[in-house]
Amino acid sequence: MSIAEQPLSGDLRAEIRAIAQAEPHPRGASVAALRLVQAHMGWISTPHLNEVADVLGMSAADLDGIATYFNLLFRRPVGRHVIMLCDSVSCWIMGRERLCAHLCRTLDIQPGQTTADDAITFLPIVCLGHCDHAPAMLVDDTLYGDVDTPTLDHLIDTLREPPP
Ligand code: FES
Known part of the structure; x- marks a missing residue:
């Protein structure tokens, strides 16, 4: 199984949850959560995006709209x-x-x-x-x-x- 398909670690999910709890609405944590995943994985695969959406209680389509809007969030693999x-x-x-x-x-x-x-x-x-x-x-x-x-x-x- 490639790293892009492996589930996020429990620690990473907990970090995302903590970021979301600090926001008035979990949606406000979406960019920070995606950046966190990217920092660990190098890019944001669809399985990882789905997991983040699940933790934030958002639809994957909504979160993908945010991820693809920002130039500094990568939805495809990138080099080192x-x-x-x-x-x-x-x-x-x-x-x-x-x-x-x-x-x-x-x-x-x-x-x-x-x-x-x-x-x-x-x-x-x-x-x-x-x-x-x-x-x-x-x-x-x-x-x-x-x-x-x-x-x-x-x-x-x-x-x-x-x-x-
Ligand atoms: S045009 Fe503004 S930095 Fe290139």
Whole structure:
């Protein structure tokens, strides 16, 4: 059975319950609960989404609507690291397309795909609110501005290092 199909642990379910209890309505805990699952599992599979919906007392369709609305919640498997390159207007003006082409060439993938070694997923994302330092990107939880190709190359080398 893959990790995506394994039931959530009792501890994780208890954590989700605790988050929900701190909210006036369990629905208010949906994003935090999904982020918690993603932090443990890497992404949010349908069986896990169904379990979270069950704990929160929501319909799976409702919760899925929330999960698919937020760019930082992944409903498909991703690599160990995720590079999200802004594709909004300031970054376009400041050379985002050149960086996109460089990433695709270096990683040998297209936007939306994961490298063969499962190290890096490359995704486009809307404005990161870092327009004064365009072009910008988010790598896992770290925001980068004034991105250029040497920065990308250095980052890719670091991200490709195998996990300890
Ligand atoms: S347009 Fe790219 S950070 Fe705002």
